[in-house]
Amino acid sequence: MSLVASVSELDVLNGLDVQPPWMHQVNQPVTYPRMFVEVAQDYGVSREQVLRYAGLPANILDDPAGRLSLLETWKVLLASLCLTGDPTLGFQNGLRLPLTAHGSLGYALMCASTAREALTILERFWHVRGRGVLLMVSETNDAPFFELVPELPMPSALRDLAFSSMLTSMYRGMQFVLPMLPASSEIWLQGAEPAGFQRWQPQLPAVHFDMPRAGIVLQGDRSWLDQPLPTANPEALAQAIAQCERENALLDAVDDVVRQTRAALSLEGGGYPTPEQLADKLHLTPRTLRRRLQDQGQSYRDMLEEARCRDGCQLLANPDLEIQRISELLGYNDPANFTRAFKSWMGVTPSEWRAQRL
CATH class of the missing domain: 1.10.10.60 (Homeodomain-like)
Structure with missing residues (x-):
């Protein structure tokens, strides 16, 4: 088996020059590392193997509503990558994550009245689903650019794994909520194209590697931003937003x-x-x-x-x-x-x- 990440990269996480206190706070949804473990199981790698490799308790993922620290989450992701040896693991994980996996934020996006409102909600409440990566919205060649930026240094293998998963999941969510999403949209990633990526390309928009930034560019006519969405539900939206607000209130300013x-x-x-x-x-x-x-x-x-x-x-x-x-x-x-x-x-x-x- 060829390891695309190594034990040394797990050691990097343990030995970061600065480990801010919030990196150890148990506030990360268990959903995302659980999904990585499930994908690893398709390779014949058991949950026990992944958690043992990561140096974590065997029962840490048992509660579907449980929480992990950011450091523990990163260890699970790197362990899954190491044990499967497949650098496209992030794309596979992102393609499997349904919009509902993102909790209250996912439901709010589904219930928004227009694409513009959905994208505003995504930017406003992105952080309630976890720490470690920021979402920055800007303009690139007059097109909206949803950029992912690490909050603190990440090993390159972990960055490429996490970002490919997040952007793939984000794009698939946009496809579900926004049936009129421009076909000319693009995913940008900073790492090199991983071996075996071409088998996932048909399910994605154009993906560009070795880019200076990581994110999604929504090209094309912007009239679709204000078209009514088929899943709009004002009452359910209000409830989902209220829950996002409650989660937001628990975060340190x-x-x-x-x-x-x-x-x-x-x-x-x-x-x-x-x-x-x-x-x-x-x-x-x-x-x-x-x-x-x-x-x-x-x-x-x-x-x-x-x-x-x-x-x-x-x-x-x-x-x-x-x-x-x-x-x-x-x-x-x-x-x-x-x-x-x-x-x-x-x-x-x-x-x-x-x-x-x-």
Whole structure:
């Protein structure tokens, strides 16, 4: 059996330089790791084997309404990947997850009156279904882009596994709720195309690998956003929203600091905000902002580099912008510094990256 992830990656989870307290809180739905274990069973791998490999109790998944910590959830996912040796496990898992697996949020999406309302609900309550990955909604080439962003560093094998599952499940849910979903939609993933992926491609939209960001792009005419949905149910929607609100009220307000910081680190006319400007924008002192980011395994410097990588890739997609100008917009006085930084992010120089995609 060829392991596409290894025990060392499980050790990475145990030995993260910073393990924020919320990573150990038992607040993750058991639904998602249970489904990964069920998919692994199709390969002849038992639940007991997966949990033993992950170093977890044999009964931890027994209660369908149970909860795990984020660290435990990640261990189950990596253990399933290691023991099956199939790098397409995430796609298989995402294709199996029904919309109802997402609890109150899934029911709210089913009962929304229009696609626009459903997508607003998804953005508003995404976080109630667990921690570890943020949903950021933006525009890419004038099309809505639903981006997944890790809240703290993830091993690449875990990131590719989790993101392929989440985006596949999200797309299938959109197909169910939005029968008029544009056929030109795309899934973007940051890792390389895994061996065996082509057998799942017919059930998915166009999937692009080795991308600078991970998410779903909804291309095409936007008139479908305001068309009535066949599953709309105002009364059931109100009940589902109320339950989402109750779940949201149980979450610690400090959880929003990473999402708010990412949103505030946008490229504006004068460049990116300084730590002091950012703290002021979030109504925090610089010291409090720094401490809250540290509590979640983040720092201003790391998030600034992430924003520069994201925006650099977007700017390079415009062939009319010179690389020297892009480096200036991103805050690099010397284009050589931008080139070195970009190669450390993407493995190629800015000019090579642009040539591969234009």
